[in-house]
Amino acid sequence: MKLPAVAIAAAFCCGIALGLWAPVVHFGVSSSLLICGFALVFALIACGIAAVVAQRLVVSAVSAMFCWLLLGVLAAGIAKQPLPPDHILRLVEEHRIDLHSPLRWRGLLRDEPSVLPWGVAYDIDLIGVEAAGEFVPARGGLRLSYSLRPEQPAAPDLHAGDEISVLTQARRPQVFRNEGAFDRRAYLAAQNIELTASLRAASLLDLVRPWPVTAASLLARLRRRLREQLDKLFGDTPQVAGVLRAMLLGDRSFIDRDEAKDFQKTGVFHVLVLAGLHVGALAVVLFWAGRRMRLSPGWTILLILTSLALYIAVVEQRPPVLRAGLMAAAVVVGGFFYRRLELLNSAALAAILLLVARPPALRDSSFQLSFVAIGCIGGLALPWLARTAQPYARAMRGWRDVTRDAAHEPRAAQFRIDLRRSLHWISSKSPRRLGVSIENAFAAVLRLGFRSWELFVLTLVLQIGMLPLMARDFHRITLAGPLVNLIAVPLTGLIVPLGFIAVTSSLFVAAVGRLLSVPLQWLTVFILHSIAWFAHFPSASYRIPGPRTWLMLAFFVVAILLAFALRATARWQRRATPALTCALLVCTGLVAWFPFSPQWSPGKLEATILDVGQGDAIFVVSPQGQSLLIDGGGAFRGFPGHPEHGGTDPGEDAISPYLWSRGFQKIDVVALTHAHQDHLGGLTAILENFRVGRLWIGREAISPALARLEEFARAKHIPIEHERRGQTFSWSGTEAAFFWPGASSDEIASTAKNNDSLVFRLRYGNRTILLPGDAEKDAERTMLADDAGEELRADVLKVGHHGSKNSTMPDFLAAVRPQMAIISAGEENPYGHPSPALLARLQDAGVSVYRTDRDGAVRVVTDGESLTVSCFVACPALTTREALRQTQSPNDEQQHEQQ
C-alpha cells in the first residue's frame, strides 16, 4: 500500500464520525463499554499479528483498519464525556451561578491584551467567581472587551499571566437560533471562550498579582512586540498595517468589513488566514537559506523545524497554522529519511495526531477545509500535473544539453529536440550577438509559462474541490478565484518571508526594518489594489444556498475515485479518468448553480418569526410559494465610532443563512415596516444576497439609512412601492389588507417613527395573522377608531414593538383576540423587552406566548383551518387554559362569539 497513513486516517475519521453522529453512542461511553471496546481493539491487534505471522496480509490489513475504526468510535465517545463539575457552563446550568447581574470574576490573562480598532480585549482563564458572598472555583474562558471612548481613561496596562479580578456582567455569546445560522457559541468554545463581557469602566478591573515569568508569557510578550513593531513601521498607512497584521500574525481585527468582502468576492480570503500557504512560503525560504549558508541537511531541518515551532507559538488563530506546521514538519523530516515523502501521507499523519489530541476537531469547518485543500493538491492536482505538464516542465532543465535527452521519457525527449530546433531557428533569424540571449529569454518565458500553468491548475483544482465546503460554509461562489490567485498566491509567497525579515530585523536594527518595509508596502498596496479592482466586477462572485447532503456525498465519492484513477497504473483504471472528471464537473455544476427548488409547504400559509436578536424579521411563504420578507433585523452596527469594524449583521448572519438553508435564492417582496435600525439594518445584505422582486416601504421618512437603502435598491433595479391603509394584495388564496400608515402617510415624516409602521393582516381560509411592526398605542388607537376593531381580529399576533408596554394596549388586544402571540426580542436586551406588564396582559387574556429570545425562530403554518407552531429551540408547554383555547376550531369560536 502506497498510502498507509491515508488509509489509517480515513478509518480513524470514519470511526470518529460514527461516534460523533451515530445514535449508538449518544448516551456517552460508560466505563464498562470502554473496557469492552478496548478488549475488542486488543483482539483485533492480536488477530492482525497472527495474520502477519501466517502471511495473510489482506486479513491483517482488514483487522488493522477495523482496529482504527473502533479506536475512532472510542475516541469520540471519550471526548463526549460531560463537562467537569467546576466548569463555568455546568455551574450556570445548575443555577449555582446566576449571570443576570454583575459578578466579580477572578482569572489569569491568557495572552497580552489584544489592541482592537475600537478598544482592547482580554482573554481570561477563569479561576473562580464571587457569587452571593462566597468564592466559587470555576474554570472556563471569558473574553472581556473594553471600548475606548475619548472621555474614558485608558485601559489598564496588563500582561499575559497576570492574575486579575473584574466586576462585570458576563453572558453566553450571542447566537441566532435559526436554521442554518452560524453557531458563534461553538466557534468561540473551540477557542476556549465560554462567556463574553464588556468592561464598563477601567476602574472595575484590578490587578491581583503580576505575571510570573513563564515560557508562554514570554512568547506572548514577543507577539505583542511584533505587533507594535508592525504598527510602528506602517504607522502612516493603517490599511497596509492591518493587512500585514493578518498575513503575518493572524490578527484580522484591523481588516474592515468592506475589505474582507473584497477578499471573499475574489476567492483570496485564505491569504488573510494563516495556513498552509504561509507556512509553506516560510519553509521554502528557510530551506533556500539553509542551502545558501551551506548547512548540512540535518542542520537545515533543525533550522526549519525550530523556526516553524517559534512561528506557530508566536501567531494568533493557531489551529490552521498548527495543522500546516505539522504537515510541513512531516514532509521535511520524512524527506530526510525517505527522500520523497508522499504529501498525502504526511497530511494524513498530521490529521491522525490532531484527531488523537481532539477527536471533535473533525466537526470543525476549518479542519475540514484544511484537509480537503491538501487532499485536492496531493490527490488530484499533483498526480494530474505529473501525468500532463510536469514532464515537459522538467524537460526544460538544461535543455541545451543533448546528452541528457535520454534521461527523459520519450515525449519529453521529443519536446527537448523540438524546443532546441525552434529556439535555434528563432536565434538564427536575429542578430548574431543577441542570439544566445534571445534563446535564453524565450526559454525563461516558457519556464514561467509552465509555472503559471501549474499554479493555475492548482488553484482551479482547489476551487473545484473546495466548492461544496465553500458553498456550505460561506454560501459564495467566486468565479474570478483562479485568476486572482495567480497574482495573490505568489505575492503572499513574497510578502510573508519578507515581512518576517523586516519586522524581526527592525527589532534589532531599526534602519534595516525601515528599508525593507518600503518594498513590503509596495507589494501589499499592489495586492490590495488588484483585489479591489477584481472585486468591483459584479460577476466576480455570487451567493448560493449550501449543497444538499446527497450532492455533497456524491461529489466527494467521485473526487476520491478520480484520485484513485489518477494514481492507478492499470490501463483500464486510467481509462476511467475522463468519465470521472466529467462526473466531477457535473457535480460541481450542480453545486455552483443550485437548480433545486426551495422547500415550502404547498397549500399552506406559513410565517416564521426569525431570531435576529433585538429586532424584527418575519418570513412569509404563500400556499403557492410566493415569498415575503418583512424587515431585516440589525440592531448592532459595529462598535462606537467604528461602524466599519466588527459587529454582527443579522441580514448576513441570521436571515440569509436561514433562507439559504431552505434553498431560497429569490424573494418576491421585501417589506420595511419603518426605518429604525433594528428593522432596516440587515436589509442591505438581503438585497445584495438575493434576487428581490419589489421593495415595500410604509411612510417615507427623512433618514440617511433609509435613503441609502432606497438608493441601493434603485441601483439594483428593484421597484420601490409605498403601501398605506386601505390597500390590499392577494397571493394564491392569501388575502392581505394594510391597516397602517394612515392618511398622513403621503407627507414625508421628519424622522422614522414606530407609529408610522406598516401594519397588515394576512388571511388564508379561516385563519389570520396580524403583523403590526413597531406600532404603539397612538397608531393602535386610531386603527381601532377607524374600523371599530372588527378587521383587526387575528388568530396569530406578532406583538408590536418587541413587547414594549406601550404597544398591544388592552383595548387593542381585546379587538385582536389572538390565540397566540409571538414576541420578537433580543436575549437580555437593554430595553427590558418584553415588558412584564405586557406579559401579564397577554397571560390574563389567555394567549399562549412564544418568544424568539427564549424559543428561537417561531414558525406558524396554517392550511386555512388548523394552526401549527414549531420553535427552533423548543416550544413552551401550554397551560390548560391556553390548550383549551387552541383546540377550539375557528367555527366553534364564532359560535361562541354569537352566544
Ligand SMILES: [Zn+2]
Ligand atoms: Zn423595533
Ligand SMILES: [Zn+2]
Ligand atoms: Zn422601531
